[in-house]
Every structure is written in structure tokens, then in C-alpha cells.
Amino acid sequence: MSKHAERKRPRTRQAFSIFELIDSLATALDVINPAVDAHHKVVCYIAATIAEELGLPRQDYNDLFVAAYLHDIGSLPLAERLRILEFEMKSPLLHAELGYNLLTRFPHISEAPALVRFHHVPWNHGGGNTFRGMPVPRLSHLIHLADRIAVLFDRNKPVFSQVAGIHESIDSFANLLFDPDFVAAFRKVSSREVFWLDLSFGSLDRVLRRMCHLPHVVVNLDDLLAISKFFALVVDCRSRFTATHSGGIAACAAELGRLAGMSRNECKMLKVAGYLHDIGKLSVPNTILEKPGGLTPEEWHVMRAHTYHTRNILGKITGLEEITAWAAEHHETLDGGGYPLHLAGEEISLGSRIVAVSDIFTALSEDRPYRKGFDKEETRENFEKRVTEGKLSPEIVDLLFDNYDVLDGVRRQAQHEEQVKLADFWQAARSGYLTDLEDAAPDRAALAR
Ligand SMILES: [Fe+2]
Ligand SMILES: [Fe+2]
Ligand SMILES: [Fe+2]
Known part of the structure; x- marks a missing residue:
């Protein structure tokens, strides 16, 4: 498995253009x-x-x-x-x-x-x-x-x-x-x-x-992580139902990467990809994101476009190419039936496979407006079906279930930290001079799990 990881060594220091970083954010604002x-x-x-x-x-x-x-x-x-x-x-x-x-x-x-x-x-x-x-x-x-x-x-x-x-x-x-x-x-x-x-x-x-x-700023992977957390905050402060989703995936992907034999730096890159993977969801209205029942075909089209937008937004940042691919390919499946590129088999890198498994694991574990979070057995059944259908990498899924308790603990802890971070954000906003912020803040009780 580590042959994927060894194919390309990541750079640990990289000069990023501040212009490209803010331009990608402005693009994200425009897709709304x-x-x-x-x-x-x-x-x-x-x-x-x-x-x-x-x-x-x-x-x-x-x-x-x-x-x-x-x-x-x-x-x-x-x-x-x-x-x-x-x-x-x-x-x-x-x-x-x-x-x-x-x-x-x-x-x-x-x-x-x-x-x-x-x-x-x-x-x-x-x-x-x-x-x-x-x-x-x-x-x-x-x-x-x-x-x-x-x-x-x-x-x-x-x-x-x-x-x-x-x-x-x-x-x-x-x-x-x-x-x-x-x-x-x-x-x-x-x-x-x-x-x-x-x-x-x-x-x-x-x-x-x-x-x-x-200026161009030289940032290391830790700086990049801080920037990606900011992007995730921008996405996550919109919807109470997915408010801690990106953090859960980031932590889970980094841990799966470690278990798969990837280097420390590659694991950090996976974390960044996890934080950034749903930036394209800014294009999806909350009425669809938070819809209690099933989506209409038209709504599915809007929802499924989010990874396309993730690639477009992150594609503005030179030096972020590999992380962008890992983030934007999380709905591609090994059988070629995913979206939007319909990549198949070896076209899907180890990093993208790990982010995909982490995304499904985190999503299944979360409470949603229309269902409670899955327990371990329900999660296993769901993953086995996807592996049997040839969609997910069996090696990564095995890694997940061989280390289920560790990964579930890492995910829970990360999502708890995200919840605290979001509460801090709203608290800081409230403690300014405005009182009508109460009306805009998500219901904190709904954020608590
Ligand atoms: Fe304005
Ligand atoms: Fe304004
Ligand atoms: Fe997604």
C-alpha cells in the first residue's frame, strides 16, 4: 500500500501566494x-x-x-x-x-x-x-x-x-x-x-x-493546517448539522494515513485535505443541506456538484495540487461510478481513497436531521456493501475496522474540539457590541452531541 505513498514525496515547506489564498476564498464566496x-x-x-x-x-x-x-x-x-x-x-x-x-x-x-x-x-x-x-x-x-x-x-x-x-x-x-x-x-x-x-x-x-x-509567504505544513482550519470554519459555521464534519474527517484521515504507513508530513497533508474537502459545499443551499427527507433529482445534482466546486476553489492555489486532488476526489469510487470525474481503480490515489473512507465513516457516525448516527455494526454493514460493490478500497476499510475504537475515539475527540471552536467563534462574535447576533448563531444545544 505504501507504494502509493512513496511515489511522490511532499514538500514540507512551500511558498504560497497570499493573493491565491484570498482569491480562492473569494471564489468560494461567489459560488454561494x-x-x-x-x-x-x-x-x-x-x-x-x-x-x-x-x-x-x-x-x-x-x-x-x-x-x-x-x-x-x-x-x-x-x-x-x-x-x-x-x-x-x-x-x-x-x-x-x-x-x-x-x-x-x-x-x-x-x-x-x-x-x-x-x-x-x-x-x-x-x-x-x-x-x-x-x-x-x-x-x-x-x-x-x-x-x-x-x-x-x-x-x-x-x-x-x-x-x-x-x-x-x-x-x-x-x-x-x-x-x-x-x-x-x-x-x-x-x-x-x-x-x-x-x-x-x-x-x-x-x-x-x-x-x-x-507578498508570497513561506508556510510550513502547520501554517497550512491553520489556514485549512479557517476554510473549514467558513464552511462549518453555516450549517448546524455538519458543523463539526470537516474536523472529524481531517482527524480520521490523518490516523488512517498513519496506519497505512504514510509519513508524518503526508498525514498532515491528509488532515489539510480533510478540512478542505467540502469547501465546495458553499455552493449548496442550506435548504438542501438540511433537508430532512430525501432529495429530488434536481437537488441531488446541486449537492453532487460540490466536489467540482472544491476543485475549482482550491485549484486557484499553486502548490496545493496534491492536497486538492485528495480533497476533491472523495466521491470518486474504484468502480468508476463516482463523481464528477468517474475516476476508476489506480487513477484514485491512496490519499483520495483514505479521504473517501474517512468521509463516509464520519458521515455515518454523525446524527443527521433524519436519522441517528450509526453504531459499529451498522457502519460495518454499510462499508461491507460498498466494498462488495467494488466502490471502496478493501485494504483501507480493513484498516478502519481493525482499529475501529482508536479511529472512533480520534473522530469523537476532533469533533468535540470543533464544537468548542465554533462555540468560541459565536461567543467572540456575540461579545462584541452587537446584540442581534443571538438571532444568527446556530442553536448551541443542537451542536452538542
Ligand atoms: Fe459588499
Ligand atoms: Fe458589506
Ligand atoms: Fe462530500
Whole structure:
């Protein structure tokens, strides 16, 4: 079995581009509702263009770039409650506070979380320098302005017929909502046609890559693990029913890898893959994720697309190729009947096989809205059927049942830790200055097992 493991030695140190990491996150945000039409990228482009006009120091520019790229990440836990972009108007402080609390857990992005926290605070003739006793970073006001311009601009309408109306609208709120210095810089930027043409016709991906000056960061596997936990938190804070799922798989996959003779580093990579495997589930609405009965054929199509999205999102990150494959192939089966690639036999690597077994084991063990978690015998029956059908690797399944108690203990412990982590996240969000967070937080009793 270890011949798979020996085929390719993983690199233990790797330089990752912060841009690619945040770009993959922004892509994940977009898959929630493609109708948002690249909102984060548009806001980043507008904010960064104004920042260039202002000649911001490099560090400030970089902080702004990251914050603008991810500014509405806090809408994720609210995505099902408020239709797209409604959260901007109906809960501006709530999604900004949740975004801040999420981003403080993302390594290597220094000041960006603070900028996100206040991105809807009105300028209020300079009174917006503070908010409820807290200092507001000036650049939060630039994101606020860029966000409103982005909402006013419709990429599907003729470009220049919109410009006068946008100026009028922004000018009428200068000083009240927006910092007038930033409005003045916007007017200069706006006078150059290329600004609007890039916004309408340019490939924003290419334009933003050119405008990005973020450094590459050298991270080891432990750093990568911290980043993958952040991604998992983003997914897991959406649905109470799968709130600890990624952590369970990560721990189980790492332990199965160890039992299969994989190296320490490869086991860490398996852990990362476990945390990341369901990032594509952001594309699946909670109404489907939490549906108590069976899914309709159409709903199954939506559900099954999640691994495709996992590959697309993680595929943005250079250096993550092997982990991406392990994460995105967890519904491929040895008989070629899995999805979405229909890989078969030797095309499915040891890492992918281990993540697949860990996923099924963790899913069967969890309570779901429509059934209790399986006990050992029920789990064994389910796995034996899949092995008989030629879907799962018998060696990995044997490893699982030869070490069932160890693996079940590892899984339970990891899921308990995830539960504590999620409770901490909501606690931190609540202990801010907002009271309406109670309404958004998942029922903690439902999280407890
Ligand atoms: Fe916002
Ligand atoms: Fe926004
Ligand atoms: Fe999955």
C-alpha cells in the first residue's frame, strides 16, 4: 500500500501566494450565489484603483486589498436568511462584525480584519473616525465607498450612460456617508475611461493579479493546517448539522494515513485535505443541506456538484495540487461510478481513497436531521456493501475496522474540539457590541452531541 505513498514525496515547506489564498476564498464566496457577479472582485478593483490614485503606502495598500477582496465574508453565516446583497442594507453591522471575527482567525493578513469590521460605518462629517468608542481605520471608509459604487454600477448595462448617475448619487452622500477625500480621489479615477472599461470588459482576475502587490509567504505544513482550519470554519459555521464534519474527517484521515504507513508530513497533508474537502459545499443551499427527507433529482445534482466546486476553489492555489486532488476526489469510487470525474481503480490515489473512507465513516457516525448516527455494526454493514460493490478500497476499510475504537475515539475527540471552536467563534462574535447576533448563531444545544 505504501507504494502509493512513496511515489511522490511532499514538500514540507512551500511558498504560497497570499493573493491565491484570498482569491480562492473569494471564489468560494461567489459560488454561494453567482448572481452576486464577482462583487468582491469589483469592490477590490475600485478600492485599489482609488488607493493607487491616493498613493497609499504599500502596507496600507496591501491591507486594503485583502480587506476589500473579502469584505463581505461575514455574510456567509447569514446567506440563507437574507437574499443576496440584502445583508448589505438589512444587517450592515452584523455581517461586518462576523466577517471581522472570521478573519482574525486567518493567518498572515495583519490589519485587514479591522478594516472589514467597520466597512459600513458612515463618515458622518468626520464622526465616523470612531464607532461606539472604537477607533475606525480610515481605510474602512474607502471600502465603504467602493462597495457603494460597486452596487450602483451594473456591468450588464451600457457603461458610460451610468457614470453621471453614479457621480450624482455618491456626491449627494459625500460627507454624510463617505469621506470627501476619498470621493474626490474617486472623481479623478472616474475621469479616466479605462477605469470604467476595465470594470465592464476587463478580466477582473487578470487586472487584480496585476494590481496585487501582496507578498508570497513561506508556510510550513502547520501554517497550512491553520489556514485549512479557517476554510473549514467558513464552511462549518453555516450549517448546524455538519458543523463539526470537516474536523472529524481531517482527524480520521490523518490516523488512517498513519496506519497505512504514510509519513508524518503526508498525514498532515491528509488532515489539510480533510478540512478542505467540502469547501465546495458553499455552493449548496442550506435548504438542501438540511433537508430532512430525501432529495429530488434536481437537488441531488446541486449537492453532487460540490466536489467540482472544491476543485475549482482550491485549484486557484499553486502548490496545493496534491492536497486538492485528495480533497476533491472523495466521491470518486474504484468502480468508476463516482463523481464528477468517474475516476476508476489506480487513477484514485491512496490519499483520495483514505479521504473517501474517512468521509463516509464520519458521515455515518454523525446524527443527521433524519436519522441517528450509526453504531459499529451498522457502519460495518454499510462499508461491507460498498466494498462488495467494488466502490471502496478493501485494504483501507480493513484498516478502519481493525482499529475501529482508536479511529472512533480520534473522530469523537476532533469533533468535540470543533464544537468548542465554533462555540468560541459565536461567543467572540456575540461579545462584541452587537446584540442581534443571538438571532444568527446556530442553536448551541443542537451542536452538542
Ligand atoms: Fe458589506
Ligand atoms: Fe459588499
Ligand atoms: Fe462530500
